[in-house]
Amino acid sequence: MTRKFILISILFILLCAYLVPAGAHPSAQAHYDELELVLFGGKYTGVNREALTLIEYASTLAIDQFNGFHSDILTYLSQHRISGLPPDVKTSRDQDRLGINYTASPHTHREATHRGWDWNYAVDKGNWPVRKNILLSTVTHVFGFKGSRGDYDKQCNSFCALVYYVHLIGDHQEDSKYKEDGPIVSLAEKNFSTSNIDIFYELDHHLSILFSNQKDTHLYRLMMDKLRKLGKETRALTGSTGGINTPEKLESYHAAANELIQILRRSVPELLRREDFFNRVF
Numbered sequence: 001m002t003r004k005f006i007l008i009s010i011l012f013i014l015l016c017a018y019l020v021p022a023g024a025h026p027s028a029q030a031h032y033d034e035l036e037l038v039l040f041g042g043k044y045t046g047v048n049r050e051a052l053t054l055i056e057y058a059s060t061l062a063i064d065q066f067n068g069f070h071s072d073i074l075t076y077l078s079q080h081r082i083s084g085l086p087p088d089v090k091t092s093r094d095q096d097r098l099g100i101n102y103t104a105s106p107h108t109h110r111e112a113t114h115r116g117w118d119w120n121y122a123v124d125k126g127n128w129p130v131r132k133n134i135l136l137s138t139v140t141h142v143f144g145f146k147g148s149r150g151d152y153d154k155q156c157n158s159f160c161a162l163v164y165y166v167h168l169i170g171d172h173q174e175d176s177k178y179k180e181d182g183p184i185v186s187l188a189e190k191n192f193s194t195s196n197i198d199i200f201y202e203l204d205h206h207l208s209i210l211f212s213n214q215k216d217t218h219l220y221r222l223m224m225d226k227l228r229k230l231g232k233e234t235r236a237l238t239g240s241t242g243g244i245n246t247p248e249k250l251e252s253y254h255a256a257a258n259e260l261i262q263i264l265r266r267s268v269p270e271l272l273r274r275e276d277f278f279n280r281v282f
Contacts, residue, residue, distance in 0.1 A: 028064065032056045034170050034261060035163060040282070041269040051142045051281050054080060058138035059163050062131040063113050065089060066104040077134070082141055084133045084149050093127040100127045114168060114184040116197055117161040117206075135160045143277045155277065158206035165199050165206075166264070172199075173257040178244035187257055188231060190239025199260075200231030211271050223267035230259055 035056060036044045044052055057073045064070075071089045078085055084098070091099035102112055102125040112126030121128050136152045139145065145156040172187050180186075189198040204227065214220045234256040238244060244253050272278040 028056075028060045031060070031167050031170050035059070035166050038162070038166050038261065038264045038268050039272060041265055044282075046282055048282055054082070054138050054142055055135075055163065058082070058135045059167055061100075062134045063164065063167050064109070065100060065131075066102055066109040066112070066126070068101055077138065080141070082134070082138050084130070084137045086127075086130060086134075093125065093130075098127070098130050100130055102126050108183070110171070110183040114171070116185045117164045117202065119185070132160075135163065139163075143281055145277065154209055155212075155275075158209040161202065161206040162210060162268075165202055166261070168199060169257050169260055173254055173261075175254075178238075178250055178253060180238075180243055186238065187253065187260070188234035188238050190235050192235065198231075198235070200227065200234065203227060203260075203264075204231075211275070214271055214274060217271075219267055219270060223263060223271075226263045227260070230256060230263065 033043065036042065036052070040046075046052075054077065057076055061070050061073050061077065065073075068090045074085060074089055086098045086100045087096055088101075090101055092101050093099045104112065112121065112124070113128065113131060115121065117132070119128070133149055136156060137149065139156050139160050140147060140152060143156070143159075145153040147153045147156065168184060169187070171184060185202075186198045188200055189196055192198045192201045204224070207224065207227075208215065211220055234253070237249060237252055237256065240249070244250050272282075
């Protein structure tokens with residue numbers, strides 16, 4: 001093995017380490033696979049892959065773009081005439097009202113995008129309203145929802161919130177550490193409220209809107225019962241003495257995130273198939 005080959009190999013490994021957010025899913029594709037698990041029960045094999053790609057790409061651009069990454073995704077969305085897109089992936093909010101680019105590392109990029117679907121950032125360097133609009137506008141385009149920037153359909157908004165939180169659950173599944181009041185909204189907060197949200201709280205809210213016409217069905221009630229039970233157990237875990245401060249507790253926290261995905265996987269695909277907006281496209 002030559003010295004040149006060894007050096008190239010080392011540089012490649014270092015580059016990969018830089019590009020992959022620590023503790024998060026190792027690639028955008030891993031997030032897409034998990035989203036498809038929740039939306040379809042497994043890998044999507046239908047004929048409308050383009051529609052799904054638009055949603056998946058929009059989620060990446062909205063949630064995980066920083067340091068000028070993902071120009072190819074922006075190009076793809078632009079080619080499909082998604083409205084309200086940023087001018088490019090290099091321009092910041094300070095330079096243009098639609099600019100979304102900001103400087104960060106894989107360790108810090110979450111601070112601008114991972115605190116909650118309806119979070120109001122005190123220092124909004126990532127331009128979260130524009131990022132939200134990328135996903136909202138794309139989902140409106142895919143499903144034919146009525147509404148536009150600033151006035152999106154409620155069901156559209158809650159579908160986007162589901163996509164957003166599935167992404168965040170994926171990050172929680174693989175985090176090597178748990179940080180209270182960290183840069184990502186917690187899976188479970190002991191004293192959760194409208195001003196102290198957690199992912200269980202947000203899913204409870206948005207699933208009730210997304211499936212408002214199915215709230216009396218056995219499938220919906222079963223899903224929500226299991227979600228609330230797991231939420232109660234996970235809140236007890238994060239609120240226990242010392243919080244998530246041991247490897248055993250962290251393992252339990254990861255297990256809760258995994259089980260949350262499974263609860264969604266067992267119910268959401270069928271519930272979506274019963275919704276006209278989803279059934280027309282997929």
